Amino acid sequence: VKGGGAEVRLWGGRFHSGPAAELDRLNRSLPVDWRLWRQDLAVSQAWVEGLREAGVLGAEDAGVLASGLDEVGARLEQWTQEGWAAAGDEDIHTLVERLLAEEVGEVAGKLRTGRSRNDQVATDGRLWAMTAVGALEREIRGLQAALVDRAERYVGLVMPSYTHLQRAQPVLAGHWLLSHFWPLERDVERLGDARRRTAVLPLGSGAVAGCPFPVDRARLAGRLGFEGVSENSMDAVADRDWVAELLFVIALLGVHLSRLGEDLIVFASSEFGFVRLSDSFSTGSSLMPQKRNPDPLELARAKAGRLVGELAGFMGVLKGLPSGYNKDLQEDKTALFGAVDTLLVLIPAVTGAVGTLELDEARCEAAVDAGMMATDVADALVRSGMPFRKAHDEVGRVVRAAEAHGCSPAELPGVVLREASAAVAALPLAELLEARASVARRAGEGGTAPDAVAAQLRRAKARLDLRPPQQREEAHSR
């Protein structure tokens, strides 16, 4: 077995017996935390350098340890390539120390000087999370680009907008598509804020009370890409705010994907028929050959539920914990890895579905019925000085009459129309009930008029043209 050999524990000198198998099965975190090996090695390299600068480690020992860690890295890299199944060690720190000892002998034990697994695992985890934020941002940018692409393609198409899933007012399809761009933009912002708070170094906090060797923590931070150091060692080893915050940002992103998914599922139904998903991003049925199922979007909807549960579950883990490190905190990794993995699989599938969807232009336009311009009629009365509330009532009567006649308000016999509302009858109804004109009237910032949407599209594209997220984030936080 890869990674086999004698197992190591980092403790136990005092114990008469080793852990029971039942405890080991519960306690051993290597199957989860082996993914941190790159971070663990980077942190250890930085720590060796820090100990050397502090005069705690001689240059020779430091050199041996650094090369040894490189060797360990090469072995772990190879195991990873080979689809490594985790070894029997307790956790990644223990595994690395065992392998290091295999490379360099007893001097390996000097790596642990002044350091504890408590500050080490928090540092490894934050480093992993900082990378994960970058990966998530890239995926979000990809999805935003797909939305922008579709918005440009269908920018001028008129379709209904909905409130309460009832037809409300006509909008441009580009406006609708971009309405899913901005929530993602907020997610990117939130990820940046969360990353800033994650990039605070706990290393040098020891087990809980601080480090008794004069290692320069600010230099450590710089070396590892952190932006600051923790202020209090007890807080540093017990703080998992950064995990909770990332889980929240991820869950809210999941919610946004679920809302996009719901729109597409509904619009792809036969009854709406606005959206056609590509073959590559839908599935068939084992029993019903005619089906074209929007699976990736249903899974987007479902994953939002799970991600919210992950968030609530982890915050429940933190609730009521006493000071200092508690083993409960070990749950942070399963939660965070799971949530990030979920999105890194989910977003590309949603991006694919969005990027390849087609709109049925005829059905979209046909769905814009005259009743949706009722507000426009009321607004016209308002322009002539009638209070909106009264205008609303006038139009309401016309709509009721049209409903009773089973026709559009514009098709009402003149006498019926006049009886329902003389004021409405006096208006140029046909013109007012024209969908494109209605769209064009909503010309303010954020409105659905063509110029407003064009401006919105420019602003959206400007966001995608920015420097890489991390640079931007760093520039912003200065």
Place this chain on the structure above:
Amino acid sequence: VKGGGAEVRLWGGRFHSGPAAELDRLNRSLPVDWRLWRQDLAVSQAWVEGLREAGVLGAEDAGVLASGLDEVGARLEQWTQEGWAAAGDEDIHTLVERLLAEEVGEVAGKLRTGRSRNDQVATDGRLWAMTAVGALEREIRGLQAALVDRAERYVGLVMPSYTHLQRAQPVLAGHWLLSHFWPLERDVERLGDARRRTAVLPLGSGAVAGCPFPVDRARLAGRLGFEGVSENSMDAVADRDWVAELLFVIALLGVHLSRLGEDLIVFASSEFGFVRLSDSFSTGSSLMPQKRNPDPLELARAKAGRLVGELAGFMGVLKGLPSGYNKDLQEDKTALFGAVDTLLVLIPAVTGAVGTLELDEARCEAAVDAGMMATDVADALVRSGMPFRKAHDEVGRVVRAAEAHGCSPAELPGVVLREASAAVAALPLAELLEARASVARRAGEGGTAPDAVAAQLRRAKARLDLRPPQQREEAHSR
């Protein structure tokens, strides 16, 4: 690769292109649902038999399919032994159909007659859950037995009970230990109720509208160990109440373990010092050689948080789904498997920790201070006719005086005592402040008096002596 070979999908005749890699990565559930292979085969065997009885399948075809399924079972059994890494098929149903075709050729396609993955996966899942309930019950019984064992060993030891984590009244240690037995007993009851509702057969509901072949569903149910059949095909394929209910029962069990864990963590602190965990069920520190950490109990506390999140997350998945099968339901397996696995690893470790713990009798008894018998003093005043409320005030003044003098109420100078409360001064204080006597006075059912605890212990043991949970459950539900 085990399970390799050409991949199969159960749909796609109409599609111009296969699913994109991004969709496949999201959609493919085999890595999760391969665990259902035993259930999937059992369900398929029953279905073959049902189709044969209904005259839909000839005896010869049925025989070929039955033998073929046996062969598939043998192959999957072997792969499982060999630590099988899942194949590239979409899900377990697809894999089984592919393997069956490899065994018996085109006739394999007859297995799908009148059946859909929608009713099949619901049936597989329920069957798995019915087994899981049995496994959980066995583990709970083991933990209850460990509690009873410890309760018997320390039944007569007097220790403080707590409210608000403040010392309240003396109790027998056996009473305290059994207070963690009864919540588990309720969990067993709830598991039984949940199992009863799980044992309702969806098979024969087709994709959503029912089965067009005259398969006898009641016989199917009997053959597979179900207790009834679903009433409505649309409900049957969309119903995941049984998953939610099991997740709830599991999460509440987790909460019980967390409360037991918290008690033991606090009692194992140096300051309390009541409990000593065995070496086998505690761990050491990488930095502090003197530590004896209650890891399994901290993880019990933490897992409760996660399990509650799992429950909330899955109920969030179900919320707002429209009628019929939706792909969202696929999330049921990850949630349920994860929750069951968590407990099957967690309970044995908690059982081990409980079964090997020792109480420090001297420290337990020393912690019962005189102030804890204040209620007994008040009760004595009540017996002499004073309203409790007044008695409470009288004793309150004595406690305050004792606190001011830095001594126990019984050690107060007589004059001070009389000044604080003449009524209290008139009582046989020393006797009233004796802990064992206080314990003995609480003799009602459920109280901490020795006889009451002995009776409680007998009742607890009677629960453990019952027939196996499933038999009992079945007997009860008749």
Place this chain on the structure above:
Amino acid sequence: VKGGGAEVRLWGGRFHSGPAAELDRLNRSLPVDWRLWRQDLAVSQAWVEGLREAGVLGAEDAGVLASGLDEVGARLEQWTQEGWAAAGDEDIHTLVERLLAEEVGEVAGKLRTGRSRNDQVATDGRLWAMTAVGALEREIRGLQAALVDRAERYVGLVMPSYTHLQRAQPVLAGHWLLSHFWPLERDVERLGDARRRTAVLPLGSGAVAGCPFPVDRARLAGRLGFEGVSENSMDAVADRDWVAELLFVIALLGVHLSRLGEDLIVFASSEFGFVRLSDSFSTGSSLMPQKRNPDPLELARAKAGRLVGELAGFMGVLKGLPSGYNKDLQEDKTALFGAVDTLLVLIPAVTGAVGTLELDEARCEAAVDAGMMATDVADALVRSGMPFRKAHDEVGRVVRAAEAHGCSPAELPGVVLREASAAVAALPLAELLEARASVARRAGEGGTAPDAVAAQLRRAKARLDLRPPQQREEAHSR
């Protein structure tokens, strides 16, 4: 102010100063728990009787207390009628004791003999919950009756069923409506199980260690309508499983309402147009006169989210609590009252919306297109001996051809049809593609065929004809 006068606390003899205003504002639970006054009085009456039987209370004192409690009840009844704003007392127990003292003087203090607020509040709460279960059952029965009523009215109407919100197979509208009946039936079952576990008496457990007076707990239980007594006093005062279980049952009921709501919201859209809600159970828009918004159903969908959060939140409260009563448990009431109140307002509105909805028969039937009978065609091939999997492929090709021609499979030119699938071309396609025939073929138990639905309807109505839920529940639990 009603309820005014000097405030009372049930403790404080030892304290130099009263609670700070900041603590009082946080701690005082009367604004929440005043609703328990009927239960608190009933429990106190039973306790007086218990103390008297045990010889702890003389007949005269007992009589005075009993009459006094009656008087207190009369006062509280009147305040309640007058829309009482809660008094300044700490909690309902304190208020009742103060009012009792106003009625009967110092002897009021005897009521507290052997009892603690810890066992008292748990008893009050369980009693309240037992009543709440009855109220919820009545509301659910009402909603089920409305579903049955609509199912009968539209029992024969054919409409599409959906999976993945894609048209799947034709079903009877009665079948669809009843698919929402059975989840509610499971909710009623779960409520019954939860009630059984709630009806276990904690009274007589004292503060934590049991009661030092020989009160007969079994008689107390019988007097108050409980079905058993708690087994362990420490567990009894700390156990809130019954709250968690009720919150779960309520949340899952909420999920069922949300799924019913989603169906109706989607079906009431202009694009589906199957459902028309009555004016009385929809609302209009402040800006768009033509809107008919399904507000009660959107709120049903939303409340499910909140109720799941309530459940998760309260289980999070319980997680990690140490033995005995902890103040954290006070949160049980806000959670439970809120959840029950939500449903008692929500269900009637949903019932109203369901009971008054109309189906647009023409639109329902028009939505059943020929493609939905594809499975029937495949099934016909299966009946002639072709394996389903091959049949599925044959039909898939036909569907693809029809899609390319923009017509229904039955309308394909013969040559095209034969090219797509000779086997399908040989079938009586027009007959197979008839929706009613398709429905009629699904005749097994739980299927959508007219006879099967008629039987289902009979079974549903039989559930509604049962004796009142509580009687039934009691009979069942014997």
Place this chain on the structure above:
Amino acid sequence: VKGGGAEVRLWGGRFHSGPAAELDRLNRSLPVDWRLWRQDLAVSQAWVEGLREAGVLGAEDAGVLASGLDEVGARLEQWTQEGWAAAGDEDIHTLVERLLAEEVGEVAGKLRTGRSRNDQVATDGRLWAMTAVGALEREIRGLQAALVDRAERYVGLVMPSYTHLQRAQPVLAGHWLLSHFWPLERDVERLGDARRRTAVLPLGSGAVAGCPFPVDRARLAGRLGFEGVSENSMDAVADRDWVAELLFVIALLGVHLSRLGEDLIVFASSEFGFVRLSDSFSTGSSLMPQKRNPDPLELARAKAGRLVGELAGFMGVLKGLPSGYNKDLQEDKTALFGAVDTLLVLIPAVTGAVGTLELDEARCEAAVDAGMMATDVADALVRSGMPFRKAHDEVGRVVRAAEAHGCSPAELPGVVLREASAAVAALPLAELLEARASVARRAGEGGTAPDAVAAQLRRAKARLDLRPPQQREEAHSR
């Protein structure tokens, strides 16, 4: 009744019948949203001004409306003073429009021009939330000040720190207290970020498609204290990210309070005995006169659970909603108001408990036993060149020997000590086992040495000396 009179609905012209009582009871949000009246009036005043500037409203009408709104404000102010019970109107917008009509007649109807309740309620809510953030920051600052005050008072006291609730290493009490300061500091940061994202104006988005009148949204934003305007009208009326984000920040703050609470509850137990809460911030027992219960801290622990549930519940509400405004969003107010109210009651009580707590210096120092300096002994071996891992083993043997002898390592007979570890025996053990020296060795940034804690204290106080949070936040966001 205050607020009485004819009820108003803002819709209904088309409807044959009004809403059923059951719908009204569910739907009417005034009992919840009346709290928004100040915001609703401010938003309306700004809207009047915007309409006037846009030339939609004449100067005269604008003046009438502005004065009328002032009058309405005066009436609502008075009702609020008088402890107003809400009126029968549907919501706060409807109530305000009704009152305005009472003041100014039909012209009141002009207020609704170009505006919808959809953009209005989102604007009102954000404005309320911006104020709530300020209030929360003030409360957090108060709690931080109390922690700093206690940290200064007990800065030099030595006490144990804990990991796994096992004694770990000695720390200064000031260090422990400040470990609860920094999580709150992160909460303040997160509140600032959330506020920035809340301060984006939705007004001018109409019902969903934008505003058809040329109102200058940027000026509106400036007038109301917003920092930007929304980019897309469909997103603007449907976006409740700001609610979710605030609920998250609040829940995490709740988690921090729960951890502080847990520390104090444990440290206030008789067994730890480190902390004594003041009479003003503890409570007594109805049955046990000697109790001093840490109620506010238990409630802090409990509220964290509820707040996490509130967060999960509301995110569950958002999950899967389709585009545009849906009635589900109405739940945002109950959730947000409830969470903010909870903290505005909870934090002052926790602040009071912290600000008045006393540490028992003798007990704190007595709890630092020699075993806690084991790491210091190992570190000393490391300084002499021994790898830490070997040093850890050497010390482990000494600890085990001391445990077997029932004494501290320093008290071991020399021969036993030497047998356990010659290396340890060669060290100046007594000096190494001195707690203050151990503390002093952890001198790096964030460590527990006196100088490091003094520096930490200065940095903490600097945070409290900053300009008011809002100014700071604004400066930062430029």
